Amino acid sequence: MGISIDIHCGACGWEEGFRLGTGSAMTRLRNALDLVPEDQRIRILEILDHHPDSAEDFELRLMRCPACGRLFERMQVSLLYGRNDGWQSRYHCDGCGAALDNVSDPEEISTLPCPDCGSAALQVADTSFWD
Ligand SMILES: [Zn+2]
């Protein structure tokens, strides 16, 4: 089960919902590939096909553009395979192309500037579970 959060800006009223974690149907990475962009999906399937014993780690994460402050929900995937090889998904901002940072701690949200108006007035308005 994953959690979903609604983030609200107390200054301008901006609000957006994000799903984080993994759903109960997403027991294997192969069941969750529809949440991965196509170019990364092709690479992941190549690795899984060549290395059926690879160790997989994946979940939806909240990510933030350090350049323009936009927030995104993205599927973070790490694979370990072969003797010492690894692959990790990387994401870039839809708006400006900068590499996204993980927001690993939800507590951090209240310290971030609003993606819309820049005020330090973000709060988690609602938290629920998704399957
Ligand atoms: Zn705002």
Ligand SMILES: [Zn+2]
């Ligand atoms: Zn950006």
